[in-house]
Amino acid sequence: MHDRIVVVSSNAHEEPVQQDGGDSAYQWIWRSIRQLTVGSDGRAVQHSKLWVLHWSSPDGPDYLEIVVSSANLTLAALKGQLQAAWRALIPLSSKRSDARLSTWGILPSFLRELAVSAGDVQNLVPFLELLARGECPPSVTFVASVPGLHSRAVLRRTAWGAAGLAKIAPAGNGTAGASITAPYVGSWDAEMLRRWCGNFGGTTERLELVWIEKSHPWQRCWLLPQNTLRSLLDAGASILKLGRDPADPDRSDAFHMRHRQADDRWSHAKLYHFRRGNSRRLLVTSANFSMAAWGREDEQGALTIENFELGVSVEQADWPFEHLEPFDDERDIATVADLGTRSSSLISWGRATWNGEVIRIECRCSSPSEVSGKLRAGGETDSVTRWTREDADGPLMRSISASRRCGCIMRWSTRDPAAKS
Secondary structure, eight states, X not given: OTTSEEEEEOSOBSSOOOOOOOOGGGGGGGGGEEEEESOTTSOOEEOXXXXXXEEEETTEEEEEEEEEESOOSSHHHHHXXXXXXXXXXXXXXXXXXXXXXXXXXXXXXXXXXXXXXXXXXXXXXXXXXXXXTXXXXXXXXXXXXXXXXXXXXXXXXXXXXXXXHHHHOOSSSSOEEEEEEOSBBOXXXXXXXXXXXXXXXXXXXXXXXXXXXXXXXXXXXXXOBHHHHHHHXXXXXEEEEOOOOTTOGGGOOOXXXXXXXXXXXXXXXXXXXXXXXXXXXXXXXXXOBSHHHHOEEOTTSOEEEOEEEEEEEEOOOOOTTTTOOBOSOGGGBOOBSOOOOOBOOSEEEEEEEEOSSOEEEEEEESSOOOOOEEEEETTEEEEEOOOEESSTTSOEEEEEEOSSSOEEEEEEOOSOTTOOO
């Protein structure tokens, strides 16, 4: 199993991190998994949830299993939360073709950008080659976000973030509408809401947010800032009440058809339902309803995106919240005063590689504080205290020889232009 599993994550998070003790009995498995972290070329949050599994048998055809969901790779996500997911099992041809690869829309470009940010293209290339051996299912469209500032010209070529909503807008005439359920809503003002809706031909008056009341059991996990609630209401959007009372089935709205009254898991699903006339599209995604996920649009139409996100849109008329009604009193809506600061760590990206002779350690840091390092090889320890810089804007770097058997290169990046090497 060694090096046959690749996991891409990040040290920064959009949502509050749920404590997950995990199971120490399985900690050994991580020694066989290639762990990559985004952020090698700048600040990034890896918030997408994509599973790509290659199944092969000596006696049968190969298959590619793809799952796009809202579930993190944690015990809490898989056991303690309700999630939304799309899954496909794709038969694979024995040979690749660019024509097959092109059927996947924006997905190959997303994987390439993810690999670049992780600083390790080699370990994600095999997944691109697998996509080139199979065809995307019909009536399926991927929507993706990639961190960075994307000009209008770039978005015309590759529709990242909210620009990609135009690709999945329901066909037909008239104004489109959207219904959203997501446990985390970012800070929005009325103008940003209007621009977001404009990407799929909608208006804020036809925007619906499925939300909970203050007494709801999920109120500690679902976050809606007070300023965003005011912006939504002022813009004419509707806040639909999702009731839940474990002691009273009549006051509870099922989250889905199989939602049992005794089920105490809270919903982590992110679902967007777009409608125009009789046309409907459902988006299953990792993206919360936030500008970090979808992008902040400026006056020139450029988008600034903070997160990697991935979703898949399918034709689906069913929406489990069609029956919900707006809140009678906005004071009953569960809100928070603010969202606080986004979580981060001192080292936002790091990588260690070994070529048989030299250990190379690289990292990007979020603070210009002084840094020291140590390399331990067997019983020997070497300290790193002096740093150099390759160029004026480049990272600080230090190279040492730990022993005749082992060397180390450590890299330190800073945003402080006044930092001295």
